[in-house]
Amino acid sequence: MTAPTRRERLRTATLSEIKDGARRLLVTGGIEAVSLRAIARDMGMTAPAIYRYFPSLEALVVGLAGDLYDELRQEVEAARDRSGPDPAGQLLEMCRALRRWAVGHPAEFTLIFGNPVPGMIEFADGCGDPDHPGARLGAVFLTPFVELTRGRPLPTPPAELLQERLGGHLAPLAANHGPLPIDVAYAFLSAWTRLYGLVAMEVFGHLGWAVDEPEALFETELISQLRQFRPAEPGDALPEGGARH
Amino acid sequence: MTAPTRRERLRTATLSEIKDGARRLLVTGGIEAVSLRAIARDMGMTAPAIYRYFPSLEALVVGLAGDLYDELRQEVEAARDRSGPDPAGQLLEMCRALRRWAVGHPAEFTLIFGNPVPGMIEFADGCGDPDHPGARLGAVFLTPFVELTRGRPLPTPPAELLQERLGGHLAPLAANHGPLPIDVAYAFLSAWTRLYGLVAMEVFGHLGWAVDEPEALFETELISQLRQFRPAEPGDALPEGGARH
DNA sequence: TTGACATAGTAAACGGCGTTCACTCAAATG
DNA sequence: CATTTGAGTGAACGCCGTTTACTATGTCAA
Numbered sequence: 001m002t003a004p005t006r007r008e009r010l011r012t013a014t015l016s017e018i019k020d021g022a023r024r025l026l027v028t029g030g031i032e033a034v035s036l037r038a039i040a041r042d043m044g045m046t047a048p049a050i051y052r053y054f055p056s057l058e059a060l061v062v063g064l065a066g067d068l069y070d071e072l073r074q075e076v077e078a079a080r081d082r083s084g085p086d087p088a089g090q091l092l093e094m095c096r097a098l099r100r101w102a103v104g105h106p107a108e109f110t111l112i113f114g115n116p117v118p119g120m121i122e123f124a125d126g127c128g129d130p131d132h133p134g135a136r137l138g139a140v141f142l143t144p145f146v147e148l149t150r151g152r153p154l155p156t157p158p159a160e161l162l163q164e165r166l167g168g169h170l171a172p173l174a175a176n177h178g179p180l181p182i183d184v185a186y187a188f189l190s191a192w193t194r195l196y197g198l199v200a201m202e203v204f205g206h207l208g209w210a211v212d213e214p215e216a217l218f219e220t221e222l223i224s225q226l227r228q229f230r231p232a233e234p235g236d237a238l239p240e241g242g243a244r245h
Numbered sequence: 246m247t248a249p250t251r252r253e254r255l256r257t258a259t260l261s262e263i264k265d266g267a268r269r270l271l272v273t274g275g276i277e278a279v280s281l282r283a284i285a286r287d288m289g290m291t292a293p294a295i296y297r298y299f300p301s302l303e304a305l306v307v308g309l310a311g312d313l314y315d316e317l318r319q320e321v322e323a324a325r326d327r328s329g330p331d332p333a334g335q336l337l338e339m340c341r342a343l344r345r346w347a348v349g350h351p352a353e354f355t356l357i358f359g360n361p362v363p364g365m366i367e368f369a370d371g372c373g374d375p376d377h378p379g380a381r382l383g384a385v386f387l388t389p390f391v392e393l394t395r396g397r398p399l400p401t402p403p404a405e406l407l408q409e410r411l412g413g414h415l416a417p418l419a420a421n422h423g424p425l426p427i428d429v430a431y432a433f434l435s436a437w438t439r440l441y442g443l444v445a446m447e448v449f450g451h452l453g454w455a456v457d458e459p460e461a462l463f464e465t466e467l468i469s470q471l472r473q474f475r476p477a478e479p480g481d482a483l484p485e486g487g488a489r490h
Numbered sequence: 491t492t493g494a495c496a497t498a499g500t501a502a503a504c505g506g507c508g509t510t511c512a513c514t515c516a517a518a519t520g
Numbered sequence: 521c522a523t524t525t526g527a528g529t530g531a532a533c534g535c536c537g538t539t540t541a542c543t544a545t546g547t548c549a550a
Contacts (some may be wrong), residue, residue: 007497007546014498032363035536048538049499055535109458115449118277122252127454135454140321157469165465169458176454189455190439190466194453197442206441207371207379209421213414218409221435236347252517252526259527280507293509294528302508 015053017043023062026107031117034061058119061111065123068108069133075101076140087144090228094141095195095222099215102199109203113196128172135176137194142177145188148229154183155228162186191225260298262288266377267309271352276362278298279306302303303364310368313353314378320346321385332389333471339386340467342439344460358441373417380421382436387422390433393474399428400473407431436470 001102021039036047036057054060079097083090102109109116112134122156128133156162164184170185198221201207202214211217249257281292281302285439299305310349324342347354356362357379361369372379401407408428415430425433443466446452447459454464 005547010498031365036538037536045498046500048501048537051538052498055288062547110360113449113451115355118275121450124450125453132454134451138454155474161468162465166456166461169456169461169481172378172453173455186462186465189462192455193442193446193452193462193466194435194439195442196446197438200445201438201441203287204358205366206358206379208370208417209372209377209383210418210437211411211414212417216411216414217431217434220402220407220431221438223406223436227402231449236408239537255527280506281509291529292507293511293530294510297527298515 003169011053014043018050018053018060019064019067022060026064026111027105030107031061031111034062056119060119062119062123065112066121066133068105068112069137071108072098072101072112073137074135074139076137080140080144087148088229090144091141092222092226093149096145099199100220102203103215106203109199113200127206128176129206130176139177141192142188145191146184147182148216149187150182152229153175154187156183156187156190159183194221194225256298259288260316263295263298263305264309264312267305268353271309271356272350275352276306276356281305302362306362307364307368310365311378312359313350313357314382316353317343318378318382318385319348321382325385325389332393333474335389336386336393337467337471339389343440344444344447344463346459347448351448354444359449373421384422386437387433390436391425391429394429394432396472399432401428401432401435402421405427432474439470441465442454 018039021042022034024042025034025038032209034057036050040050050060054063076094077091078098079092088119092164093115102113110121126132129135130139159182166186167182168182170182173185173189198214198218202218207214207217255273264283266287270279270283271286279302281295285292285295295305299308307335319341321339324338325335328338333449369379371377375378375384389419400451404427411431412427415427418430418434443459443463447463452459452462
């Protein structure tokens, strides 16, 4: 672990300047505004110079996406750590943090959670690796979720039905995050897809026909969903109890 | 209503040939493969000729998106009509038809339901109009959903809570599809975002870390969701009843 | 200290892109 | 038949990613 030589310092500085420029272009003009020539122009360089740092524009974008995953994960972890020890409260704040980041950084969210641009397809395919930034983000949510649901009956279809329909198809999840009870696995995937659907529809502008304040829908949905995991108490009118009258 | 002149016939033929070419490129190479030059090349024309039919590439893409919305809507309507009169069965088949179309036409689904490409932003913004192709697709789902839930308590948070949190923000929905009971409106939006989340995550490759057969998860989720709207019967173990033991 | 090598950057070029403009030619119109 | 309208062409402009050959400059060993 020796001190970085002068060249190394310059190299890392240039590298982060490239990434910063790429992100600035992403934010201001969307993914299609990110071009090697524009980045180089902003840096007072010529485009081919960037090939000393990235083998292609796609590789640069993939690298940027990895950084964004990490940034989002740190944001979510910070929200969890600010919250108390209650896993339900942690999940609530984590979901809020996810949405806050997505709404505040729509271009960045779009890059990592939207339809994959060319280079991102391989990146998305690689998320079978537990070290993949996407898998690591998922793990942050999974941990308090498992704690929340531990040893508690879940509002899912019966385990036999889950086993029959889903049992043979959860190998990737188990490979990434270890074996899980099937009702926990299903409940987590259900919650995750709901969260994704809400946030993605808002960020992509697919909710404008219905609501003028997507945050209200998000909060309502969040509370409704978390209620389902509260322990049942006598005289406690669970939301879905309405169907029982 | 006179017979179309020769020029008019040629014009509409060329116009649909352009759209066909655009779609072929979309399917084979994704949205970024759709270029005026490529379309014209395939037609044995030069690129500027297309400007006689569309003012820009963006306008062409938006026109294509409108066609795709209509195609998907017709597919969903056909599934509804093939199903029986039971609204729950209709919704089941409609959701399956939506997913089937999305999985079978990932590039087309991505165009209309993914993150908006430049020209699509204005298109998505225009969905406040009931004649907007997106609004019309939503209406097809809303009708049997309203029928299914008519005069029946719904598995939602209490209406007072919904009213407080969501009441003031559903104006666009009411403007597009008329006034709805707030629990019906919320339940529909909740179901719609869940459906979107599931299908979009599958098509965009965001489920590979968890399941190797997204259809199994889709079917499980669909059944679980539709069960919540069945009328409660004595001795009938509803899925969420598991939390009550 | 000097020579060899590795590295960062440049300039020019290739092909592709959307778009504009001036132009041609055939169809429609009177 | 003369005129106007519309479809299509060809050349050009300025973008883009990428490759190639080339030039400095930092690094390091003899």
